[in-house]
Amino acid sequence: MRQTLAILTFDTEGQGFHEITHDVNSWLRATDIRMGQVTLFCQHTSASLLVTENAAPAVKRDLLRWLRMAAPEGDGYEHDDEGADDMPAHIKAMLTGGGITLPLADGKMMLGTWQGVYLAEHRHGAHKRTVVAQAFGD
Amino acid sequence: MRQTLAILTFDTEGQGFHEITHDVNSWLRATDIRMGQVTLFCQHTSASLLVTENAAPAVKRDLLRWLRMAAPEGDGYEHDDEGADDMPAHIKAMLTGGGITLPLADGKMMLGTWQGVYLAEHRHGAHKRTVVAQAFGD
Amino acid sequence: MRQTLAILTFDTEGQGFHEITHDVNSWLRATDIRMGQVTLFCQHTSASLLVTENAAPAVKRDLLRWLRMAAPEGDGYEHDDEGADDMPAHIKAMLTGGGITLPLADGKMMLGTWQGVYLAEHRHGAHKRTVVAQAFGD
Numbered sequence: 336m337r338q339t340l341a342i343l344t345f346d347t348e349g350q351g352f353h354e355i356t357h358d359v360n361s362w363l364r365a366t367d368i369r370m371g372q373v374t375l376f377c378q379h380t381s382a383s384l385l386v387t388e389n390a391a392p393a394v395k396r397d398l399l400r401w402l403r404m405a406a407p408e409g410d411g412y413e414h415d416d417e418g419a420d421d422m423p424a425h426i427k428a429m430l431t432g433g434g435i436t437l438p439l440a441d442g443k444m445m446l447g448t449w450q451g452v453y454l455a456e457h458r459h460g461a462h463k464r465t466v467v468a469q470a471f472g473d
Numbered sequence: 474m475r476q477t478l479a480i481l482t483f484d485t486e487g488q489g490f491h492e493i494t495h496d497v498n499s500w501l502r503a504t505d506i507r508m509g510q511v512t513l514f515c516q517h518t519s520a521s522l523l524v525t526e527n528a529a530p531a532v533k534r535d536l537l538r539w540l541r542m543a544a545p546e547g548d549g550y551e552h553d554d555e556g557a558d559d560m561p562a563h564i565k566a567m568l569t570g571g572g573i574t575l576p577l578a579d580g581k582m583m584l585g586t587w588q589g590v591y592l593a594e595h596r597h598g599a600h601k602r603t604v605v606a607q608a609f610g611d
Numbered sequence: 612m613r614q615t616l617a618i619l620t621f622d623t624e625g626q627g628f629h630e631i632t633h634d635v636n637s638w639l640r641a642t643d644i645r646m647g648q649v650t651l652f653c654q655h656t657s658a659s660l661l662v663t664e665n666a667a668p669a670v671k672r673d674l675l676r677w678l679r680m681a682a683p684e685g686d687g688y689e690h691d692d693e694g695a696d697d698m699p700a701h702i703k704a705m706l707t708g709g710g711i712t713l714p715l716a717d718g719k720m721m722l723g724t725w726q727g728v729y730l731a732e733h734r735h736g737a738h739k740r741t742v743v744a745q746a747f748g749d
Contacts, residue, residue: 378723393552414669438607447516531690576745583653
């Protein structure tokens with residue numbers, strides 16, 4: 336059994352879900368690990384990783400709206416040095432989670448038919464985000 | 474170190490928490506991996522996996538009620554082609570998460586005394602759900 | 612590739628986020644696994660594990676306030692045998708999650724600059740909590 340690791344970098348364009356399924360599968364192809372698993376870990380506390388619906392774009396818009404409603408800006412947070420969108424971003428990252436571990440089949444993530452892997456940017460501005468990708472297997 | 478993988482299939486009976494602890498431990502017994510870990514991944518975006526209280530059934534009812542309150546049906550979602558319970562199901566799946574990694578001891582998941590592993594069905598109707606199970610170890 | 616496992620025990624002092632980054636990295640140093648990954652699993656349903664901001668203490672206070680607002684005590688729960696803080700604790704544990712898998716570099720968790728690993732205690736009283744720590748690698 337082998338292991339391999341990389342830091343994947345993504346440029347986000349403000350609040351939204353940025354699909355990274357293809358990027359992760361491309362990296363996996365280069366590692367030549369066919370059977371095993373991949374772990375993805377987001378190194379930020381105002382961005383996160385999640386697996387969700389990859390077909391209807393309206394699903395992502397509804398998820399974003401729900402998150403904005405659940406953790407609204409200007410809701411009397413004590414921590415607001417970095418702007419009104421900062422504390423809501425930490426809350427959203429806590430709720431959606433920063434790590435994913437996925438089994439592989441034939442060198443690709445074993446996602447369901449309607450699933451994609453997304454980097455969720457919770458800040459308004461564009462950011463450079465790093466995701467650690469690690470594969471174990473043969 | 475060895476690895477092994479299976480697709481476990483479960484029939485849910487509509488919205489609720491379906492315990493799969495015994496099914497996963499039975500599969501682990503068949504793999505004969507005693508020390509190591511298991512990763513479970515739910516291949517759906519309107520069902521999810523979670524570890525919660527396995528003793529008092531009222532806990533599961535309260536969790537379900539909380540999720541219904543947090544993501545109510547008919548809340549003005551843009552995505553509603555598949556029915557009023559679809560978008561709330563995606564939100565609940567996002568909040569509870571679709572993947573779990575658990576260490577093993579003596580071939581069984583190292584759950585706490587009051588913990589069970591549950592497949593959470595977030596749609597009203599009965600569904601066939603697939604969970605990828607993968608074990609690594611010796 | 613080797614694997615090693617330990618049960619880490621923590622004494623919490625009631626509701627709050629207890630940083631365990633240093634404890635986990637100390638244990639990792641003792642295992643002498645330099646490249647690989649660590650899985651942490653909280654064996655409780657009213658405490659959980661999360662990765663969040665480790666610099667500004669106000670962030671943790673805001674996260675706690677948000678969780679208390681999202682799952683308030685005395686909200687008509689069916690399950691209340693163990694006190695008014697019990698069912699909110701199960702909800703908060705469901706939302707924040709009990710397991711974390713993190714890649715290692717040079718024997719340490721590959722956290723981002725502003726990230727720490729926290730054991731979140733969701734009950735009012737002090738508790739002894741156990742976290743299973745498992746490392747795989749070389």
